[in-house]
Structures are given as C-alpha cells and as structure tokens.
Amino acid sequence: MAQNNAVPTAEELQDLLLESPGFSEFLLGLTTISASLLGGDTPMLCAITVERDDGPATVASSTVSARVLDEKQYEFDDGPCLTALRTGQLVQIPDLHSDDRWAGYAEAISGAHVRSMLAVPIGTDNGSRAALNCYSTAAEAFDPDTLEAVQRHADSLSRILRLALRMHSADPYPAELRSVLDSRAVVDAAISLIMMQNRSSRESAMKLLHLAARNSDQGLHEIAKDMLTRTGDAEPESGNS
Numbered sequence: 139m140a141q142n143n144a145v146p147t148a149e150e151l152q153d154l155l156l157e158s159p160g161f162s163e164f165l166l167g168l169t170t171i172s173a174s175l176l177g178g179d180t181p182m183l184c185a186i187t188v189e190r191d192d193g194p195a196t197v198a199s200s201t202v203s204a205r206v207l208d209e210k211q212y213e214f215d216d217g218p219c220l221t222a223l224r225t226g227q228l229v230q231i232p233d234l235h236s237d238d239r240w241a242g243y244a245e246a247i248s249g250a251h252v253r254s255m256l257a258v259p260i261g262t263d264n265g266s267r268a269a270l271n272c273y274s275t276a277a278e279a280f281d282p283d284t285l286e287a288v289q290r291h292a293d294s295l296s297r298i299l300r301l302a303l304r305m306h307s308a309d310p311y312p313a314e315l316r317s318v319l320d321s322r323a324v325v326d327a328a329i330s331l332i333m334m335q336n337r338s339s340r341e342s343a344m345k346l347l348h349l350a351a352r353n354s355d356q357g358l359h360e361i362a363k364d365m366l367t368r369t370g371d372a373e374p375e376s377g378n379s
Contacts, residue, residue, distance in 0.1 A: 146171065146291075150337070151298040154330055155305075157340040164302060165198035167330030168295070173200035174331060176272065176288055183207065183273040186295075187219050188303070190266045194220060200327075203250060207273050210246050217243045222257035223269035228289070231255040233277040253277040258288055261296035268299060328362035 146154075151168075158164035165186070172184040183204035188197045194212055199205040211217030217240050218229040231237045234244050234253055252273050260268040270292045272280070280288070325347070332343035347365075351358045 146175070146294060148294055148297055150333075151294060152301075153337070154333060155298055155302055157333060158330070159340070161302065161305075163326055163330075166326055168298075169198040169200040169204070170327030171331055172270065172272075172291060172295075173204075174327070176284065176291060182279070185219075185271045185273075186260070186268060186299070187223060187271060188262070188266055188268045189220070189223055194223075204271070204273060207247055207250060207252065208271060211240075211243055213246070214240070214243050216240065218255050219257040219269045219271040222259050222271075223267040226259045226267075228259070229255075229257040230280060230285070232280070235277070251275050254279040256280045256285070256288055258292040260292050260299055262303070263300050266303070270295060325358055325362045328365045331365065 154167055155164050158167060169184045169186060173182050176182055176184070183199075183201055185196050185199035185204040185208045187194050187208055189195070196205050196208040199208065208219060211220055218231060221227075222229040231239075232254055234255065237244070250273075252275060254274045254277055256272045258270045258272075260270055262268045270288065272288055274280070328347055329340060329343045332338065332346055333340055336343070336346070338346075347358065347362060351361045354361060356364070
C-alpha cells in the first residue's frame, strides 16, 4: 500500500491539541489524519479504543463506519482491537476471509467488506488501555512499510492521548463527536492536516483552506475532501507560521 510515512511528530500532535477548539475536534482530527497519512490507493479507516474499568469504548474514529467496526467487537467482548489493547501485542489480519480467530465478528461485519485489519497498542496511564485500529477493504493491505508507519504513529499517539485524557472527560464516543462527524468531519480534518503540515495555527489553516476554495470552482467541503484523498501520495509541506 502506498502511503505517506511522515507521521506527525509529538510536537505537532501537541500543537493540534492546543489549537483545537474542543476535545471532540481534536479526536476527530487525530483519527482522520491517521487514516489520511497511513492510507494509500485504498482508503483506510481508523479508530481509537480506550478501555477502563467500565469497559471498552471508541473515543474517536475517522468515519462512522470505523466506529461501527470497533463497536461490533464490544458485542462479542473479543476481537483484534480488544486483543491488542488487553495483551499489549500487535494484532494483524492479512485477510479476514481466511482468518478464523474471530469468526463471529468477521461474520457480523461482512457487509462492510473489510478484508484486512491491524490493531496496535497505544501506551497509556495505569488504569486504562488503548489501541489504534486500522481497517482496509483490500487484502494484504499492511505491507512492511505500512506496518512500520502504523507502529510509529501509535507510539507518537501515546503521550498526547495520555495528556488529552487527563485534560478532558473520556466519555464513550460523546454525542457532540457524532454530530461533528455528521456535519463537518472532512473540513475539520483538512484544517488539522494543514496545521501539522505547515506548523501553523488553526486560524491560519482555516484561512488557507478558505483561500483555496475561493480560488477554485469547488466548495470548501470538496476542497477538503480532495486534500485528504491526495495526502497518501503527497509529502507534507515544510514551513513556519
């Protein structure tokens, strides 16, 4: 899978947290950027599962579909992402059609046409466990380069996720996040991506996105969607705000 191996640095993720107007927007940016940077020709879906005493919850996802794929595992209290976060070991499924470890779960999500999956533990504070979950409709989607990039990205998420969970309530997939996903997910994700690529403030990133829309025949949503689609093949720009 062709993808961009330049995963965000810890400093860039910290800037994203500080510049995001709310926790929901930060989580949305985090997972949608993960999907954009790690994906390639075949779009990738990403979600983050956090488990505490009250059980597992998807606290962020790049799309509603990614959240559903996570939550189906909770119905079985078993699955690749739960295994990864509970054992602290990476779980990879090259082809769901030929893997019988979670047959019930595979049958339950058959309509989503997912072929390969990858779940990578994220280091967290005592009392909680987390994992970055990646789904693809292509079989054998996680080649060695992609696998390395996902692992590096999960490592980079560890500190910022611990910090974010200390600063904000970790309610299971808060209602406002569902609303954000339904309304402006693509635009918010594109703004977050510009912030990290250009080391700029959220305000500056918004101005750049609006400028791009004004200089084209496309609307803001279309410009943002095109930007995220092309991210897998594009190198981040360097620069200062």
